[in-house]
Structures are given as structure tokens and as C-alpha cells.
Amino acid sequence: MARRSFRNIFVMVLVLIVGLAWVLPAFADKSSNTLNFAWTKELETLDRYYNTAREGMIVSRHVYDDLIYRDPQTWEYKPLLATSWKWIDPSTMELELRKGVVFHNGEKFDADDVVYTLNFVSNPENKVLVQRNVNWIKKAEKLGTYKVRILLHKPFPAALEYLAGNVPIYPNEYYAKVGPQGFGLKPVGTGPYKVVTVEQGKRIVFEKNADYFKDSPKGQPAIDRIVQRTIPEMTTMVAELMTGGLDWIYMVPTDQAEKLEKLPSLNVVRAETMRIGFLQMDVTGRTGDTPLKDVRVRKAICYAVDREAIAKNLVGGQSRVVHAACYPSQFGCIDTVTKYDYDPARAKQLLTEAGYTNGFEIDFYGYRDRPYGEAIVGYLREVGIKANMKWLKYSALRDATKSDKVALVMNTWGSYGVNDISNITGQHFRMEYNDFARDQAVTDWLNEGDNSIDDAKRREVYSKALKRIADQAYWLPLFSWVANYAFDKDLDFTPYPDAVPRFFLTAWK
């Protein structure tokens, strides 16, 4: 906390110095058409299948292409490496591939690359790290030089969503030669940018792929050269941004972003992301005899928390309250569920009805964004619930949840940018350790939805599940998270809800 407030002072001083006394130097990077940006993470490998990080996804979208592209603005699917696709039956898909595409190393793109990549990554022996992205694929078959068939283990409606962003296609000959280890340091794709230098933990240099295929829905890259640096300390990053050493940073803490907004040379955007927060409550008494087993107590908690106030004042930017257990744009997500507006009187009344006139004491767990948790603790105290904050590392929280110690927790989920409800609701109501509700009906509905390719049917069962989750107050969905971007005002940059920057759509003004 002391360090936090110190950082505040530091950034304030920086803003004062730069804002009042100094004029930023001319934008050298603009003239050389280079973009310098940084993140805090040291990316272990550039092979997307062997890292789990958002930064890995960012690299992937620039260096590789997927079969399908999802327009970040309209959410529409567009042809990328595949020109068309159709479902032959609920677990078989056929795709026509694009002709005339070449990889950065000159290798020609065709069905062999797709078949090789999909069969390699879906083979459990190859131990791809994010199994969810690929474990629905049974195998891929070549039907012609530019035609492939993908066989699924079982019907999986979100397949398109995964093919559009999480399953990049690699060059078969090169990958077979260098393997994941070599590929991770010298990656080759068909994407709008090629990697020219990798200095692990230091920087990655990207150059525009001048031969990028003309019809790509990603468009033609405008910036010639992109230099990524790893700077672990956010305050150092802010100082670099202010002095022109960097042109773009993101995930800036809200308090620092507010101060950066005062600088005329910078643009600060606090854009909504797909990550939502939610309170999970022990419905079945896994943790022992908890008051949360009583639906009236759970509803009391829902009424007690002023989510609107937290979203507006603490999270800031474009954050908004969510009512259902999903991000609003996701397929299958609805907003017509029971809503719990802030009503402390109602909360107290419900607690009295449940026999907790004087409230009760409970441990309240979480792993990130402690200030939001502190606000919730404050609201709960207002209605007599004494919540003791226990903020842990993610892995420790997971262990505690598994050993049935966690009755009340603030969790968050970013859905990996997948715009389908199966990636969030389906992940939390499967009777597994992270399912605090253990409601068979909900699990069955979600399973039905996750395994059907009939859109209408899916919407129907998801809606039933979401309504029941809200009615029974299994979750209190909180609000969407924001990502704070700060960048040179001469940079034409648009953020999207999946918090993956598209530098191929970015240009100097």
C-alpha cells in the first residue's frame, strides 16, 4: 500500500515536471514509421500453443493468421486463411483454403500446413498448454491442395470462435524441422508482421510483411516497424512514455491513468474489456454450515453491494454493471434476468428473515484488484455482514477452493476473448471445484447448449440457465473490467473488448 501511494506521488511529480516545464521532443518514431511499445511480461516463447499469456495472443494475431477472422468491430466472421466453411454434420466441418498465400520464409500455404498444424496441436502427446483451444479437434484431413476437413470429438458450437483467433496455422515443413523450441525463438507465419529479432525478456522486433495477401480482412499494415520491450516496472514504463522512449502502453493502473490524462501529448483510453468480476457463494455448504446456503442471505448480499458506484468510481472508464453470468456481447448471453439493484434496506430485511438480524462473520477471498474487494467489504459491513478479506495468489486461492475452504470469493474471468458463453458460464457450473452452485439443472442446460450447433436451441437453454443462476443468486455478477491504454496522441489506435491490441489496424496520423 505504501509503495502504491508512493507510486502515485511519483507519477504526479512526473506529470508536473513534464506537463509544466518541459515540451516533449519531436516525434522521431513517427517520422521513421516505428511504433515502440512495452508490456511488463517476459514472454517465454512466441509459439502460441506453448504460452498461456495475453501477450502471446497479441504476438499471434500479428505474426500468424487463423483460418477465420472475427471482425473486432462487428463481431462478424470473415474469411482469413479459409475462404469458406460449412458444417457437414454437427461434428464435421469442411473448409476451402485461400490460394497464393506464402509464409514469411517463402513456404507456400496449402492444406498440408493446416492438416499438420491441427493434427500436431490436437495430439495430447504434444502437450499444448491451453488445451481448451484445441482439445475439441479430433483430427484434420486433406481433401485437396486447398481443401480440408476438420473432425470434432463431439458437436462443439464454439468451434468457429476458436478457429477465429486461437488456432494459428504454422508452416508444416519449417515447424517439423525446428520443433516448438526453435519455433518459439524464430517464429514464421503468414501474418501482417514478421518477427526479425527476439531477445528474450528484452525485446521483440517486428517488421511489416510487405507480401501480406491483399484480400486479408486484417487489412494491410501501415506501421513499418514495431519494437516491443519488456519493462517490469509500470512507473518506469510511464516515465519512458512521457519522455518519448515509448509510444504505447496498456494495463496502466487507474490512478496512474488519471494522472496521465492531464498530459496534452498523450491519449488515455479506458476501454471496457470482456473480463467480468463476480462473487461466488457456497450454495451447498461444501465449506461447512454457512449462512450462504440460504437463498435469502445470498440475495441480501446481492442487494447490499452498490456495483454501479464501484464501476463508476473505482473501476472508471467504460466499466458497466453486468447482471447475468456472462459478458453481454457473448453468444447466448441475455440481460433479462433478475436484477439486484442497490438496496441496503432490502438486504437487512432479508437477513432478518433468514435469522441473521445481527449479521454474521465470513471470510471473503479474492486474488486481484483488492480495492474493489475492499469496497465490497465496506458495503457488506453496512448491512451487518463482517467480511474478513483474504487476498491470495491465484494458485493459492485455487488450492483453497479445491479443499473446500472458500465460501465467498470475488473472482474474475476474461473468457480468453472468446465471444461465446460456453467459455465463461460453462466453465463455472460443471460440478467441478469452481462450481459453487452444484445445481444439476443448470449443469444440464449448459451442457446441452455447449454441445448443440442449433443456435436457437442454444439460446433457449442458456437463457434458462442464466435466469436460474440469477434467481437463486448463485453468483453476483459485478461489472466489466477496463484496460487503460496510454499512447502518443498522434497514434491512431482503437482498443477492443478482448484487450488484444491490433497494431495492424494502427497508424501514425
Add this chain to the structure above:
Amino acid sequence: MIAYTLKRFGLAVLVAITVSFVTFMLLRFSGDPAVALAGADATPEDIEVVRVTYGLDRPLLIQYIDWGRRALKGDFGISPYFNQPVEKIIGNRLTITMTLGACALSFAVLLAIPMGVLAAIRPNTWIDRLALTVSVIGQAMPSFFFGLILIIVFGVMLRWLPISGSSTWKHFILPAVALGYYATPAIMRLTRSGMLEVLGADYIRTARAKGLRAGKVLFKHALRNAIIPVVSLLAVQFGFMLGGSLVIETIFAINGVGFLGYESISRADLPMVQAIVLLVSMFYVVLTFFSDLLNAFLDPRLRVQ
């Protein structure tokens, strides 16, 4: 002397083994490495795959013995995070940390020893007070704070020096000052007290009585003797700079061993953390071993104990 050396050496080996065992166990108890490795949003299936792949399902003692046996051959395993040999990655970054450590130590020596000597020649004057003030500030100010102050002044206001990175020699100036300044007080005070003691000694009076020039008395006779304990202190400080540059490397985005250790802890890269802790403790062990030998060589009474 041989018996003493062997005894010290045996002790050093025991310390190294103990450190590696304790860190190995502590790391395993600090959280589930499979969960950390699989990433924040991984499903239970993802985690199981990771657990079996990296042998994290075997008994702890077996994992430790297995690791120790390979470590003796210089094989510290594959970092599950980088999917590359640990020793290769550490090797790459050790140069940067050593460079930073050497620069910082040089800065500390160049600042502290002259200051200590001056303070001893003119005790209780403004020079002495100034040296004391500089040393108190160095001791009281956390290095991350001092690092950020340097960034503000020399990086943002004056724009003289680069703020972060390690690509040119200029990049090392600010971090070396920030890291070295922290070691200044101890060196300065030891130099001062050593000099004060020596300057009052009989042989200095004799040297002066013989009519030797003040400079010669000071540097040839006094400083040479006063500096012996400082040399052993420098050995310890150097060890500290190699292991303790974590914060400075983080602030200045220098890709050294400290930064690697910091990142490896947060992502539960156990083989990496394990190797770094062992490496840093080995620095201490080796440096302490040599300074013990040096002291024993200088002072025969120690050998008997």
C-alpha cells in the same frame, strides 16, 4: 592452514546443500506449481496435463534427489516456462548482472573510500558531517525510491541518460549508482573508523617523526592497513549486489539474473528459482570462504580456533 582450509570448505559445501534443500522444499510448499504454470484461467484438465508432464506428481524427496544429482553435473533441468535449459538462460543473463555489480561496486568504492579517508583526516569537521550525511541518506533511502529519483532527475528532467534497458554502457550508469549507493555507508564508515584507529597508532607517529610526507604516510602506511577489513566487506557487498540487484534490475528493466529471479518466482518456474537461489548462495559461500582464508592468512590466531 590445510586443516583449517578443509574445515572451511566442508562447511561451505554443507551450507550450499542446506540452502538448496530448504529452498526446494519452501518453493514446493508456497503453492501448486502446476496451477501457476498452466495460467490463471486454465481448467483442471489443463493443470493435470501440466502436472504429469513436469513430474510434479512424484514424491518431493525423489524430486529433490533427482534435481541434486543432475545439478552436480551442471544440468539444472529445463525451465518449464521457457522450455529451454536453465543454465543456458542464466548464463546469458549472468554477464549483465556481473557488469552491473562490478559498476556498482566501483562506484561505491570510488565514492566511499575517499570520503572515509577525508572524514578520518578531518574528524568532527564539516567534511566529516557531510560524509556522515551522505552515508545516512544512503542507508535510509530504499533503493527503489532512489532509483526512481534518478529516473526523474537524469532521465525525465535533464534527459541526460536513458531510463531503462541495457543495450549501451550509458544504460548502466543510473542503475549502478542506485545499486552502489546502497553499499556506500558501510564501506565509508569502516574506512573512516579503520583510518582513525590506524592514524593514532605508534608506527604512524614514527613514520611522521621520520619526516615522511603526509601523503606517503596516509596512503602507504595508514590506508594500506586500514583497508584490509574493507576488502572482506567488499566481497560480501559484491555478493549482495549480485543477488540483491532484483529491485534495481526491475526498475531499470535490465534483463539480468535478479530480474529473471523475480519473474521466475511470480510464475513459479521452480527449476529456475532453484538454480538462481543456489547460484546466489554459492556466490556468498565462495566469497565468504575466500575472505575467511584471507583473514586467516593475515591473522594466524584465527587458524587455531
